[in-house]
Each structure stands twice: as C-alpha cells, then as structure tokens.
Amino acid sequence: MATFELYRRSTIGMCLTETLDEMVQNGTLSPEIAIQVLVQFDKSMTEALETQVKSKVSIKGHLHTYRFCDNVWTFILQDALFKNEDNQENVGRVKIVACDSKLLSQ
Amino acid sequence: MAASTTSQVYIDVIEDVMVKVRDEFVNTGASPGDEVLRELQAIWESKCIQAGAVLGPIERNTGVNRPMPGGPITPVHDLNVPYEGTEEYETPxxxxxxxxxxxxxxxxxxxxxxxxxxxxxxxxxxxxxxxxxxxxxxxxxxxxxxxxxxxxxxxxxxxxxxxxxxxxxxxxxxxxxxxxxxxxxxxxxxxxxxxxxxxxxxxxxxxxxxxxxxxxxxxxxxxxxxxxxxxxxxxxxxxxxxxxxxxxxxxxxxxxxxxxxxxxxxxxxxxxxxxxxxxxxxxxxxxxxxxxxxxxxxxxxxxxxxxxxxxxxxxxxxxxxxxLNEDDDDDLDDLDQEDDQDTNHLVLAQFDKVTRTKSRWKCTLKDGIMHINKKDILFNKATGEFDF
Incomplete structure (x- = not known):
C-alpha cells in the first residue's frame, strides 16, 4: 500500500517524529525501526482518515500563491474561511499541501 | 469537528501503529522489546496531549499546553521586532x-x-x-x-x-x-x-x-x-x-x-x-x-x-x-514566512481535482488534517474556492 509521508507534518506526526528522534538519540531505538514506525504511522493515519472521518469542510479565501510540483499542490490562502458542520474558522494565512489522491490507488 | 473526534482518531492511530509495529519490536532478535514500545507510546501520547492534539484519556489535558502554538507565538514576537521600525519612523x-x-x-x-x-x-x-x-x-x-x-x-x-x-x-x-x-x-x-x-x-x-x-x-x-x-x-x-x-x-x-x-x-x-x-x-x-x-x-x-x-x-x-523595503519584505517574506506560518495554520490533504477558470480556483480535497487556530481538524472531504 502506497502511503504519503504528508501526514507526518501533522501534530500527531510531529509528536511521533520527536519521540522517535529522542529514542534514537538515546540509543533506545535503531534508526531502522524508527523509520518502520513512521511508515506504519503513514499507513495508519491514512486508513484512519478514510474510515473514521466523515466530515466535510468548505474552504474559501484569497489565493496568494499556488504551486504544483512533483504531483503536490501547494496553496497559500489569505483571509481564508473554513466551514464545517459545527463551526467556522477564520485564518489570515494558511498553507494547503495536497498530494494526488490517485497515487494512493496505484 | 469536535476536538474529541480528532482526539479519538489520533488515539486510534496510535493504538493501530503500536499494534502493527509490535512484531518489529518483539520478534526480531535485536528488537528493543515490548518495554521500549510502551515507552514509545507513552512519550508519543504525552507529546500529543501536550500539543493539545489528544485529549488525555486519563488526564484531561488542559488543552492549554501547546508546544505548537508556542511556535506561532514566537513569530509574533518577530513581527514585533519589525515594529521597531516604526520607532525609526518616530525618530524621523x-x-x-x-x-x-x-x-x-x-x-x-x-x-x-x-x-x-x-x-x-x-x-x-x-x-x-x-x-x-x-x-x-x-x-x-x-x-x-x-x-x-x-x-x-x-x-x-x-x-x-x-x-x-x-x-x-x-x-x-x-x-x-x-x-x-x-x-x-x-x-x-x-x-x-x-x-x-x-x-x-x-x-x-x-x-x-x-x-x-x-x-x-x-x-x-x-x-x-x-x-x-x-x-x-x-x-x-x-x-x-x-x-x-x-x-x-x-x-x-x-x-x-x-x-x-x-x-x-x-x-x-x-x-x-x-x-x-x-x-x-x-x-x-x-x-x-x-x-x-x-x-x-x-x-x-x-x-x-x-x-x-x-x-x-x-x-x-x-x-x-x-x-517600502519593509513592506516589500513582507511580500517577499510571505514566502519565507510561509514556513513559519505553516506551522500555525496548515492543511495536509489529498487532492482529487484542481481546476481553474480565469482567476477562480476550485479544488476538491479528501482525507485531510487541518491545523487551524491551534486546533486539529480532520475532514473526509473538502471543497475549496479561491480567488487568485
């Protein structure tokens, strides 16, 4: 199963990365196992998003920058408005990084 | 997206990872062992709780602990520094x-x-x-x-x-x-x-x-x-x-x-x-x-x-x-600042489709994690409409 390393930049992914870094620094973990954990996280996170999350969001805003490189879209929005069923959030600037979903199915 | 929902998903992910990695930790001859795996999980969870991403199952996290937010705050200070420039104005x-x-x-x-x-x-x-x-x-x-x-x-x-x-x-x-x-x-x-x-x-x-x-x-x-x-x-x-x-x-x-x-x-x-x-x-x-x-x-x-x-x-x-330079810097810095601000507000997702008509962009995203206003929000689908 193909996975994206994309989600490692999320809060939970960063926490895992920090943890693994510390443990590798300590010599508690080998770098190889640490990488295996990260790969497993990629899979688990992707799967969890597919299976457990059902919510929908709409995003509007001024597109300050767009970039498509290596099948990754990057948008930088200004004065963005995020809406979902529960509430909405305003953000002065937000970055959106999106990988091609079709790559996962390959 | 209640924080609890996100928290629950995160907890499930942690559990899932722990379960599926366990073999690696236990079975291999040189494997670190089960204790190390528990230690890993404990540290990981504690960090997530500190970050406010996970509501502590045992300890209801204050939610105030936000290492991530801290990052943003620092940038704010930086912004203040530029304000010194304002002082310069005063000098003039x-x-x-x-x-x-x-x-x-x-x-x-x-x-x-x-x-x-x-x-x-x-x-x-x-x-x-x-x-x-x-x-x-x-x-x-x-x-x-x-x-x-x-x-x-x-x-x-x-x-x-x-x-x-x-x-x-x-x-x-x-x-x-x-x-x-x-x-x-x-x-x-x-x-x-x-x-x-x-x-x-x-x-x-x-x-x-x-x-x-x-x-x-x-x-x-x-x-x-x-x-x-x-x-x-x-x-x-x-x-x-x-x-x-x-x-x-x-x-x-x-x-x-x-x-x-x-x-x-x-x-x-x-x-x-x-x-x-x-x-x-x-x-x-x-x-x-x-x-x-x-x-x-x-x-x-x-x-x-x-x-x-x-x-x-x-x-x-x-x-x-x-x-002007300062202003320009802001513009130019936008790119530089992006990284800093990325940490503050970031959306990680997969795109199904991105289209553009003149200056109007539309995109459909799925399976995303948003970190906005110090909150983690997950979505299955997202539609974006941007004006460039």
Whole structure:
C-alpha cells in the first residue's frame, strides 16, 4: 500500500517524529525501526482518515500563491474561511499541501 | 469537528501503529522489546496531549499546553521586532521637528531675495504690500500651501513677526551698504516678507507652468527698466523697487538675473531666498517635485522644514526605501514566512481535482488534517474556492 509521508507534518506526526528522534538519540531505538514506525504511522493515519472521518469542510479565501510540483499542490490562502458542520474558522494565512489522491490507488 | 473526534482518531492511530509495529519490536532478535514500545507510546501520547492534539484519556489535558502554538507565538514576537521600525519612523518625526532649521532658511530667503532695496525705499509699500498680499497670490499661495502642508502656516508666522528681527539685521546691513537710509525697518521687513511671498506665489504657478520666468519676468522687466510693465505686473514690491532705485536698477537687475539662474537650478544650494520659495513650492507639490527633481534633492531638508507634513512625506520619500523595503519584505517574506506560518495554520490533504477558470480556483480535497487556530481538524472531504 502506497502511503504519503504528508501526514507526518501533522501534530500527531510531529509528536511521533520527536519521540522517535529522542529514542534514537538515546540509543533506545535503531534508526531502522524508527523509520518502520513512521511508515506504519503513514499507513495508519491514512486508513484512519478514510474510515473514521466523515466530515466535510468548505474552504474559501484569497489565493496568494499556488504551486504544483512533483504531483503536490501547494496553496497559500489569505483571509481564508473554513466551514464545517459545527463551526467556522477564520485564518489570515494558511498553507494547503495536497498530494494526488490517485497515487494512493496505484 | 469536535476536538474529541480528532482526539479519538489520533488515539486510534496510535493504538493501530503500536499494534502493527509490535512484531518489529518483539520478534526480531535485536528488537528493543515490548518495554521500549510502551515507552514509545507513552512519550508519543504525552507529546500529543501536550500539543493539545489528544485529549488525555486519563488526564484531561488542559488543552492549554501547546508546544505548537508556542511556535506561532514566537513569530509574533518577530513581527514585533519589525515594529521597531516604526520607532525609526518616530525618530524621523523628531527630525521633522528639527525643520525649524529650514524655517530659518526661509527667513534668510526673504532677506536676500526679496526686493529688499526697493521695499525699503517705499514707506507706502507696506500698505500696498498688505493689500497686494491679500488680493494677490497670497490666496493662491496660501491655499496651495495649506493644502499641501501645514508648515507653511508656521512660515507665514515667521514672516509676520519673528522673522522681522532677522530681516531687520539683514536689511540694515544691505540697506546701509546700498543706501544710507533705512528708516522703517518694520515696514521694510514686511515688504521684504511680502516680496518673498509674492515670489513664492509666483513661483508655484511658474513651476506648474514649467517656468520661473514669470516671477523673474517681473525682475526682467525691472531690468528692462519699464516701470509701467512692472506696475502692470501687479507686483507692488517690484514697483517700489523701481521707483526707489533707478540708479540701483542695474545692481538689482544683476542680482535678479543672477538669482534667476540660481532659481532654476541651484535653488536648493545657493540662493537662500530662492531656495526658500522653491522649497515651498516643492513642499506644495512635494510628491511630484521630489520625483521629478530628486537630483535637486539636497533641498530636501529645507522642503522638510517648511511643512511638517511635507517633511514627513519628504522624509518618507527619502526614506521610502526603508518603509517600502519593509513592506516589500513582507511580500517577499510571505514566502519565507510561509514556513513559519505553516506551522500555525496548515492543511495536509489529498487532492482529487484542481481546476481553474480565469482567476477562480476550485479544488476538491479528501482525507485531510487541518491545523487551524491551534486546533486539529480532520475532514473526509473538502471543497475549496479561491480567488487568485
């Protein structure tokens, strides 16, 4: 199963990365196992998003920058408005990084 | 997306990872073992709780602990640092206060430039002068000045009173040199002032028209020796000059002539008198003038003096580079700051489709993690509509 390393930049992914870094620094973990954990996280996170999350969001805003490189879209929005069923959030600037979903199915 | 939902998903992910990695930890000969795996899970969970991403199952996290937020805060401080730049602005303002120096310059101007000699000779001049000022270019000049800058008013004041002393000193010196008799210093001063004003008045239009010539025309007329012409010109000061000193005419003419050239080019540099009017003119039109004649810029200081506002603007223009740079930096920094701000507000997702019609972008995303306003929000699908 193909996975994206994309989600490692999320809060939970960063926490895992920090943890693994510390443990590798300590010599508690080998770098190889640490990488295996990260790969497993990629899979688990992707799967969890597919299976457990059902919510929908709409995003509007001024597109300050767009970039498509290596099948990754990057948008930088200004004065963005995020809406979902529960509430909405305003953000002065937000970055959106999106990988091609079709790559996962390959 | 309640935080609890996100938290639950995160907890499930952690559990899932732990379960699926367990073999690696336990089965391999060199494997770290189960305890290490638990340690990993414990640290990971604690970090997530600290980050506020996971609501502690046991410990309801305060939610306030936000390492991530901390990151954003730091950038904020950085932003504050730039504000220091604002302080810099303030500093300039202080300098603006200095403008008084320029004020002096204006005063000097009146002294030398104004048809000093003629004014002196004519006692009646004052009345004419006053009338002339009222009726004549003063309105125009004042209006223009006021519109452009507040400072002019100070200058006006200077002309009316404080300048008097200085003028007198100058007047006396020259008067004595030129003419032995200067009975009415006050009047003379006023005349001088008026003369200066008129010149200024005349000057502004000429600038617009593209020529000091008109102002100097008065002088030129004087050179020709046509008293009538001067009178027609309506420049009382000039008339007085002619009437007063025919014999001096050449000298005056020479002065005028010399001044004229100065006015065009050197205004800022040499001619105090001319420079003053010019400066004012600059102040009035400052934006255009500066742009056009940045070279003459040296006069900038005087220009700044005339009007505080003008100074500010002038200074800004001079210093515009800094402010502009800062602004530019913001724009440029956007890219740099992106990274910093990415941490603050970030959306990680997969895209199904991205389309653009003219400047309108639409995209459909799925399986995303958003970190917005210190909250983690998960979504299955997202639609984006952006205006570029």
């Amino acid at each position: 303002t202080a300098e603006i206060l200095f403008p008084p120096t320029p004020l002096q310059t204006p005063i000097q101007t009146p002294l030398p430039g104004p048809g000093e000699t003629p004014n002196y000779n004519i006692p009646t001049g004052p009345s004419d002068y006053s009338s002339g000022n009222d009726a004549g270019g003063n309105a125009d000049v004042k209006g223009g000045r006021q519109a452009f800058m507040p400072p002019p008013s100070p200058w006006m004041n200077m002309n009316q009173r404080p300048p008097l002393d200085v003028n007198v000193a100058y007047v006396e010196g020259r008067d004595e040199a030129d003419r032995g008799a200067s009975n009415q210093p006050m009047t003379q001063d006023f005349f001088t002032m008026t003369g200066g004003k008129r010149k200024r008045n005349d000057l502004p239009p000429p600038y617009d028209a593209g020529g000091y010539i008109p102002q100097q025309d008065g002088a030129g007329d004087a050179v020709s020796g046509d008293f009538e012409i001067e009178v027609c010109g309506g420049s009382i000061s000039f008339n007085s000059q002619h009437t007063n000193s025919k014999g001096k005419m050449p000298a005056d003419l020479e002065r005028l002539a010399s001044r004229i050239p100065q006015l065009d080019g050197p205004i800022p540099y040499e001619d105090d008198v001319l420079s003053t009017p010019n400066i004012y003119n600059y102040g009035g039109v400052f934006n255009e003038d500066y742009n056009i004649a940045n070279t003459p810029a040296p006069p900038e200081v005087p220009a700044s003096t005339p009007a505080l506002v003008a100074q500010n603007e002038a200074v800004n223009e001079d210093e515009d580079d800094e402010p």
